[in-house]
Amino acid sequence: MYRRSGFVALTLGALLVYILVFTPFNQELNRWTKNEAGNRVKVVVVCDSPWSIFVADAEQDLRFRSDAETCERGARFQATIGVVFALASLVLGVRGIIRGPRPEPRRLTPLRDLFDMWDR
Numbered sequence: 001m002y003r004r005s006g007f008v009a010l011t012l013g014a015l016l017v018y019i020l021v022f023t024p025f026n027q028e029l030n031r032w033t034k035n036e037a038g039n040r041v042k043v044v045v046v047c048d049s050p051w052s053i054f055v056a057d058a059e060q061d062l063r064f065r066s067d068a069e070t071c072e073r074g075a076r077f078q079a080t081i082g083v084v085f086a087l088a089s090l091v092l093g094v095r096g097i098i099r100g101p102r103p104e105p106r107r108l109t110p111l112r113d114l115f116d117m118w119d120r
Contacts, residue, residue, distance in 0.1 A: 006096020013089020020082035022051050027074045029067055047071035050079040 029043040045067055047053070053075045 002099055002102045003097055004102075006093045006099070009089050009096060010093035013085055013093065016085045016089070017082045020050070020078045020085065022049050024049050025074065025078060027071055029070055045071065047074060050075035050082070054079065 024046055026044050027047050029045060031043040032040050033043050035041050048071070053072060
């Protein structure tokens with residue numbers, strides 16, 4: 001991995017961490033309800049971002065405490081995955097940047113020079 005790949009790894013890692021840690025997410029609950037057509041569907045709630053749940057202490061305006069606990073569990077999982085992606089992208093990105101630009105390829109010996117060597 002070289003310099004350009006290191007920058008790509010850092011950029012993709014930052015994007016994934018932002019998506020996982022700083023954006024709200026949908027969480028399925030262990031309840032069912034009926035939609036307008038009369039079909040049974042699982043209840044899905046929109047949870048705040050893991051950052052706002054753990055760092056900013058955002059209050060979830062959910063009806064039941066178990067729903068808030070489900071959001072906290074999902075946020076904990078997403079925050080953990082975010083930390084894993086952050087560490088992996090940092091390691092790969094810094095390694096690529098430190099390694100420097102891609103080296104120039106070695107020139108190959110022309111084929112005619114190789115055949116001249118065999119004729120001797």
